[in-house]
Amino acid sequence: MHLFAIPGGLSMKQVVAALIVRQNEILICQRAEDQPLALKWEFPGGKIEPGEEASAALHRELNEELGIRAVIGARVKSLQYTYANGNAVELHFFKVTEFDGEIQNLIFKDVRWVLRQDMPGYDFLEADVALVRDIAEGRLL
Numbered sequence: 478m479h480l481f482a483i484p485g486g487l488s489m490k491q492v493v494a495a496l497i498v499r500q501n502e503i504l505i506c507q508r509a510e511d512q513p514l515a516l517k518w519e520f521p522g523g524k525i526e527p528g529e530e531a532s533a534a535l536h537r538e539l540n541e542e543l544g545i546r547a548v549i550g551a552r553v554k555s556l557q558y559t560y561a562n563g564n565a566v567e568l569h570f571f572k573v574t575e576f577d578g579e580i581q582n583l584i585f586k587d588v589r590w591v592l593r594q595d596m597p598g599y600d601f602l603e604a605d606v607a608l609v610r611d612i613a614e615g616r617l618l
Contacts, residue, residue, distance in 0.1 A: 494522030
């Protein structure tokens, strides 16, 4: 796990996530019941391992979670978020419009394509809510 120190002695997890776009739809994933923050919706991705570049981490995570070999596009946004329990994350979102293979649900409760404007109706992770709103309202992507 890639960690950076933040004030107060806590560590910030470095996380990558994919905004996989297909026309006016984006792929979203629902966490399984046995995962932390169970049943919340999120974008596919995960932790950056020590010594790993962000794009390489995202390529690996998309293969592990969805069984695809993605072409990682531009970084769209980076943000920091601290949850009420003190866990802090720095999220790096990348646009993905090309990939090889068929999307498979390898770890999630559900995976679905949704229209951008419908995204705010899903119960997303707190760290993703502002980004979801920006995408839905056409300010991002």
